[in-house]
Each structure stands twice: as C-alpha cells, then as structure tokens.
Amino acid sequence: MKVLIAGGAGFIGSTIASACLDAGITPVILDNLSTGRAEFVENRIFYHGDIADSALVDRIFAEHPDIEAAVHCAALIVVPDSVEHPLRYYRENVGKTVEFLDALVANGCGRFLFSSSAAIYQPGDDFAVDETSPVAATSPYGESKAMVERVLADSVRAYPLRVISLRYFNPVGADPKMRTGLQLPRPSHVLGKMIESARTGATFQVTGADWPTRDGSGIRDYVHVWDLAQAHVEALRRFDTVLAGDRRYEVFNLGTGDGTTVRELLDAFNTVLGRPIPTVVAPRRPGDSAGTYTRSDRARRHLGWAPTLSLAEGIQHSLQWAELRDELLGPADDAARVPAQR
C-alpha cells in the first residue's frame, strides 16, 4: 500500500511515516517545511511544497497513481500564536485543507485520515471526554480543527470520499528507534519544560495548583507518539472495514484513558531521570484549562488499537531524543523558541 502523508516532515507525520515503512506501507510525503525538517524525509519519497498547490498534488498522483489514502497532518499548531494570528491559522489550517481536499477528490483519492485534536473539546466537570462530548474549542487553533471536521462531515455526503478523524490527546516521546522526534530545540509544553530543567537546572513551574483536580494541578492524557503512529497504520489497514456501507465518516479519540496530573507527570519524570528537578508552584497562565483525558474505548473496538508504551517510556524517549536532537538537527537556536503548543 502507498499513502500520501501531508505534513510528513513534522513531529507526528514523520513518526507516522516511520511506522508505515516498518509496516510495509510506502509513504509519499508532501510538506512545505514551514516547521518540518528535511532531515526527517531523507531517503523517503518527498515533495517539497504546499498542500494548497493543486498542480503539485496532481503531479504527485500522476507519478504515484497507486496512492490509496491520504493522511493529513499538515497544520500550524501553536495555540498562543493562533490567538495572535487567527486569520493565518484559519487560512493555513482550514482554507488550505479545503484546497487539498478538492485536489484529492479530483485525483480520485477517497480515503482520508485527519489529524484532529482533543483541543476541540469543552472540558467537562470530570475532565473525561468521549467522541460525543461537546465540542467548544477555546482557541483559533482548536477551532480550526473543529471547522475542518465540519468541512469533512459535509464533504463525505457530497463526494466519493470517506474520512477517519483522529483526535489526538497529548503526544510525548519520539520514535523508539530515534529516527525522528520533536524538532523544536526547547519545546515549551510541560514535558519540554521538565527536560529543560533537567538539562540546565532551571526551576520547573507547576503552573496552577488550584484546579479542581485530585491534586490541584492540570490534568492531561499523555500518549506516546509511536502509539499514535500505530493507530494510523491500523486505521489504514482497517479503513474499508471501519467505513463500510453507509458509514463514511468516523471519529476516534487517541489517548491512553489515563488522566495524569502535572504533579504525577513530575513524579514520573523524576523517577525516570533518577533525581528530582527543582520545582516551584506558580499561578495559572492565561488561557490555561484544567485539561481533559479520554474515557473512550472506540479506537480499541473499531481499530483494534490500544497504546502499548507507558508514560515512563514516553519520558525516557523524550529525554533520549533531547540528547540527540542538536546533533541530528543542528544546535538549538534561541530565536527558534516557540510558545506552548497543543
């Protein structure tokens, strides 16, 4: 099987490409390298360009008429950046996806996997969400993902197109074979901050200790990026079974089902590291929420997918990648530091 992976030079897309290769599926990567890395597509079939470039998509299908499905990971993903530049996010994530879909349909590509996000959910009282939980994104980034889901739901009714939308929770770790990982030099999500503290001695801040969670810190569902990638392999393999007959659009949460608080993550991190990092409690940051985790087993039932790697393995692989990153991708550049992502 051959699949087109848009955004396949990025963190998650490159991991999906590796999982596909390991599973005997050939990835064809389309990426504009806006945040992706050329190093992640070395020795892979790669087209450098934009998903909205329909002539390029036509060329890809002319050169690879055996592409059976498209995986769409190409997006801008930085939440605070999306608050500052909403039009950019709606243009890149929504507008360009419309163009991309049009070109895929025109080229007869009717199987589509979409990288959606748990960021679209309205956090409930118990923080647990399933695929039927209310959608109410709190940022233009999250809204762009929810909008694309609506575009997809309408499109499957009108075109020869079927879609699986995969709502990722909080990816951690790296390819266990260390082919790829997070490309940012100093990611500022919570695990990135812990790693920075471990490497530089900077004090780690638990931002918010007054959330209504079991220990007052925010709660998330940390899923290993390699497990996420495996879910795509399963979704590709089972696509025609999952979407048979009238079923043309399905949504799956991809999380572990275990909510982990920041304090619990910190304990797990210190255990893996073998020493405690310096820590203080700080006030909540604007725009933060208590968080969510999945309570759904739909992906298990329909895709036969369940996470296999532990939180400790996710932390271990993130630490291992952080040690390798500068060597593989060049020295960290402070100017490249990007604010917190989802």
Ligand SMILES: NC(=O)c1ccc[n+]([C@@H]2O[C@H](COP(=O)([O-])OP(=O)(O)OC[C@H]3O[C@@H](n4cnc5c(N)ncnc54)[C@H](O)[C@@H]3O)[C@@H](O)[C@H]2O)c1
């Ligand atoms: N990282 C997370 O925490 C997270 C959580 C939930 C969902 N997601 C979704 O997963 C997907 C991948 O995220 P990631 O963390 O790998 O981000 P990333 O920035 O590492 O990867 C995105 C890739 O898409 C490429 N790209 C962006 N716009 C493009 C365009 N117009 N044309 C061609 N290529 C383009 C970038 O160069 C990059 O390689 C995104 O759709 C994101 O919304 C990510």
